[in-house]
Amino acid sequence: MVGRLLSFSGRDRASALSAAGGIEEATFEALFRSAAGDVHAYAISLLGDRSAAEDVTSLAFERLYRSRSRLDRRRGTPRALLFAIARNAALDELRRRSRQPQSELGVQEADDHDSEAALEDVERWATVRDALAALPLREREVVLLKFHGELSHGELARALGISESNAATRLHRALTRLRQECHSMGGQEVA
Secondary structure, three states: OOHHHHHHHHHHHHHHHEEEEOOOOOHHHHHHHHHHHHHHHHHHHHHHHHHHHHHHHHHHHHHHHOOOOOOHHOOOOOHHHHHHHHHHHHHHHHHHHHHHHHHHOOOOOOOOOOOOHHHHHHHHHHHHHHHHHOOOHHHHHHHHHHOOOOOHHHHHHHHOOOOOOHHHHHHHHHHHHHHHHHHHEEEEEEE
């Protein structure tokens, strides 16, 4: 991911930002630096494919940049719009595949292999990852948007194209189901 994103952030971004419109160069660059990893993590969690996640991440930033002159801060932050764009691009990819994604994420290795706490963290992460993968796409995406995107309920609602109360309800139900999935997999309480 880093190589492909850095190529965008270097050569392509430099030429693109020279003609900055509604979003200033510094603002776009700060957004890129702060959100690129989060957008990629969101996309990989939803798609289960690192290569496709890189494509979605690059596409989201490219589309945001192209729409910079139409940004309306009353409708949400650039970060929220970025995640809405990434969501649409990821859903397009899933439709193109016509199948549910399978997680490609490996178990995170702990620095101290002898530590019980590190082992518990790895087990907890595996349980959450598997439980998340077991959720229907609609529930999985609301959880991923909320936590990878760090979106407020209002921003989440706009990204999903629903009311704020509906977004909060969907999130609550998805988190409840995620907890149930974790519990049924024999995992510890995760949140």
